[in-house]
Amino acid sequence: MEMYTRLYQLMRLARPHKLLTHQYELELESNQWLKREEIQQIAWQKLKKLLDHAYENVPFYRQRFDKIGLMPQDIRTEADFCQIPLLTKDDIRENSELLIAKNFNKNKMQRQVTSGSTGVPFVTYYDHHFMAANVAAFSRSRRWFGWEFGDKVAWLWLRYEDCPQNFKEKMISFVKRERWMDGMRPTQQKMQDFAKIWVRWKPDLVAGMGNVIHLFAMYLDNQNITDIRPKFVETTGMKLWPHERELIERVFQCPVSDRYGSFESGSVVAIECPQGSRHVFQDFCHVEILRNGKPAPYGEPGEVVTTPLYAFGMPIIRFRLDDVAVWDDKICPCGRGLPLMRDIVGRVTSIFTLPSGRFLYGGAFRHLVLKDSTNIKRFRVHQYSKDKIEISLEKAAGFDDSLVDLVHARCLELLAGEPVELTIQVVDELPTAVSGKLLVTTSDVPVRLN
Numbered sequence: 001m002e003m004y005t006r007l008y009q010l011m012r013l014a015r016p017h018k019l020l021t022h023q024y025e026l027e028l029e030s031n032q033w034l035k036r037e038e039i040q041q042i043a044w045q046k047l048k049k050l051l052d053h054a055y056e057n058v059p060f061y062r063q064r065f066d067k068i069g070l071m072p073q074d075i076r077t078e079a080d081f082c083q084i085p086l087l088t089k090d091d092i093r094e095n096s097e098l099l100i101a102k103n104f105n106k107n108k109m110q111r112q113v114t115s116g117s118t119g120v121p122f123v124t125y126y127d128h129h130f131m132a133a134n135v136a137a138f139s140r141s142r143r144w145f146g147w148e149f150g151d152k153v154a155w156l157w158l159r160y161e162d163c164p165q166n167f168k169e170k171m172i173s174f175v176k177r178e179r180w181m182d183g184m185r186p187t188q189q190k191m192q193d194f195a196k197i198w199v200r201w202k203p204d205l206v207a208g209m210g211n212v213i214h215l216f217a218m219y220l221d222n223q224n225i226t227d228i229r230p231k232f233v234e235t236t237g238m239k240l241w242p243h244e245r246e247l248i249e250r251v252f253q254c255p256v257s258d259r260y261g262s263f264e265s266g267s268v269v270a271i272e273c274p275q276g277s278r279h280v281f282q283d284f285c286h287v288e289i290l291r292n293g294k295p296a297p298y299g300e301p302g303e304v305v306t307t308p309l310y311a312f313g314m315p316i317i318r319f320r321l322d323d324v325a326v327w328d329d330k331i332c333p334c335g336r337g338l339p340l341m342r343d344i345v346g347r348v349t350s351i352f353t354l355p356s357g358r359f360l361y362g363g364a365f366r367h368l369v370l371k372d373s374t375n376i377k378r379f380r381v382h383q384y385s386k387d388k389i390e391i392s393l394e395k396a397a398g399f400d401d402s403l404v405d406l407v408h409a410r411c412l413e414l415l416a417g418e419p420v421e422l423t424i425q426v427v428d429e430l431p432t433a434v435s436g437k438l439l440v441t442t443s444d445v446p447v448r449l450n
């Protein structure tokens with residue numbers, strides 16, 4: 001172990017508020033080696049504790065449980081648990097105050113605004129338990145690949161608000177040895193700059209949006225840069241296609257671990273181990289896969305529904321993630337009992353190539369153009385050719401035509417003078433893709449360098 005890594009770990013333990021994270025780390029570390037049934041049992045106990053707390057302290061759940069005549073003590077089996085109505089993004093948007101536990105101080109929690117992948121912005125709050133467990137979940141999966149606290153992390157990220165903003169955050173990031181790079185507009189110049197820094201700095205982990213990392217790997221391959229060698233690459237955000245994975249693994253000469261998570265459910269809901277199996281962190285976030293409202297059998301696709309088990313400040317119980325996945329009944333040769341999931345069909349976020357050859361990460365539409373438009377229910381952005389982009393907006397109550405002008409103006413700003421024919425159409429209901437999942441930002445233009 002490197003000297004800095006040892007030193008960093010000692011520093012962590014010397015900070016009392018990190019003790020909770022340390023406690024959760026120990027908990028998650030030991031859970032993973034238990035048998036699948038034992039892990040389910042642990043998850044169930046945590047779930048029961050969360051339900052009791054929610055009924056006692058959270059007005060939204062008190063009302064919801066009373067309405068259907070259910071008391072937490074009546075919930076003894078998974079079938080009983082299924083009686084609790086699913087929580088939608090609209091529910092969170094409309095009830096964010098009522099979802100906060102009375103015994104938590106909202107001002108001491110971290111406010112998160114997420115645009116979701118198919119929906120509209122809504123606010124969630126992270127309490128200290130949730131944040132500590134989130135760190136512990138990250139560290140469990142990263143240790144699978146030999147990473148330790150204090151190892152260098154290079155992030156290719158796109159949400160500006162996640163990156164260190166002020167002096168204090170920048171200092172913390174410096175001590176943690178994290179470097180953040182803007183993945184929203186990955187120009188060749190930026191990729192050249194990143195490459196120079198990374199060759200010198202030698203990150204132990206490259207993390208970020210899968211297709212932005214893939215684009216960066218294409219650039220490195222093109223330039224014949226072969227000396228960025230992290231321990232592993234952690235991708236997230238969208239489906240990683242086999243050819244993308246193959247290129248990333250070849251260029252960085254290390255394994256890729258694809259992570260599945262969300263702002264509401266926790267950063268690591270499921271993640272791939274060194275053997276390539278996608279383990280579900282069931283002891284961190286309880287996951288259900290439902291088909292017609294009932295648990296889907298192994299091998300059959302269903303809707304992903306999550307209950308983060310450490311979110312007490314704003315409990316999120318049976319949350320519809322709007323993704324589709326399949327349980328896998330295999331036992332992973334790595335020896336971990338965490339259950340397995342496969343075939344996640346989730347959001348699709350393409351990289352758009354603009355007429356000048358510049359790239360734009362499709363998520364920019366989600367994060368910059370439609371970020372606060374609560375009167376838009378769902379949207380889809382499609383690029384037919386470099387100079388033709390169509391945006392479809394599905395109306396929500398309160399929609400009015402001035403929103404179209406706002407979206408149009410923001411798009412023009414985003415496209416920064418590129419000669420693109422932009423069409424915005426407003427519809428009552430958007431057609432849903434075959435998987436049941438709306439494809440959010442898609443492009444017919446293949447990504448090419450030069």
Ligand SMILES: [Zn+2]
Nearest residue numbers: 273277332334
């Ligand atoms: Zn495994």
